[in-house]
Amino acid sequence: MDSGRGDGGTARDRDGEGRARNARPRDGxxxxxxxxxxxxxxxxxxxxxxxxxxxxxxxxxxxxxxxxHAHEVFEDAWKSGPAAERALWRGLAQLAVGLTHAARGNPTGGVRLLRRGAGVLAEWRRDGGGPRPYGMDLVAVEGWALGLAGEVEANGRAIDPARRAPRLS
Incomplete structure (x- = not known):
């Protein structure tokens, strides 16, 4: 990856195919x-x-x-999977980003994305997607997301993402 930092920091980072991609290292x-x-x-x-x-x-x-990082895995599935499953993977990606925001200490973003992701999964199930795609228990995952959203909204403190991670199956 070319960092593009030879011109005083104004060039954008690019991947090997020339697409913009931030090359800065990331934390967990x-x-x-x-x-x-x-x-x-x-x-x-x-x-x-x-x-x-x-x-x-x-x-x-x-x-x-x-x-x-889990969100990136879900995003790949969302972008590469069949159209009929895009809402499933998008909802899961939103939940992972909601957990990320809650762990970073951004309760507003965390609550919003946890609830949005749970709503997307519930709608996907209602539209015929089913409650257990690929062994995942979507009803339990939705309950986890809504419960965590309520907790984050009530206390506003950053959470430990490993301790609060959902069980998908």
């Missing part, structure tokens, strides 16, 4: 760190996985307290 919650700082390994973008593989990889990242 996806926050950018200064260039040269040690960060956590980033999730590769644009990976096409089997749905069960996406669920397993995202769960491992959630369990490790890395919901931002």
């Amino acid at each position: 919650l996806g926050r950018p760190l200064p260039y040269g700082a040690p960060g956590v390994e980033r999730q590769p973008e644009g990976v096409v996985r089997a749905p069960e593989e996406s669920v397993g990889e995202a769960q491992a990242l959630l369990d490790a307290g890395r919901p931002f």
